[in-house]
């Protein structure tokens with residue numbers, strides 16, 4: 846997913862709760878940013894399984 850797309854997703858999703866069921870790699874132009882984006886809410890964090898941790 847492109848960085849821009851993730852930002853749009855976040856804006857549309859707002860402050861609703863999300864359990865981040867599916868992550869995808871984030872890209873800026875053709876380059877991976879190293880972050881993974883929730884395809885539901887657009888939240889981006891480092892690491893491919895941040896949605897599995899309970900810390901957030």
Ligand SMILES: [Zn+2]
Nearest residue numbers: 863865883886
């Ligand atoms: Zn999410």
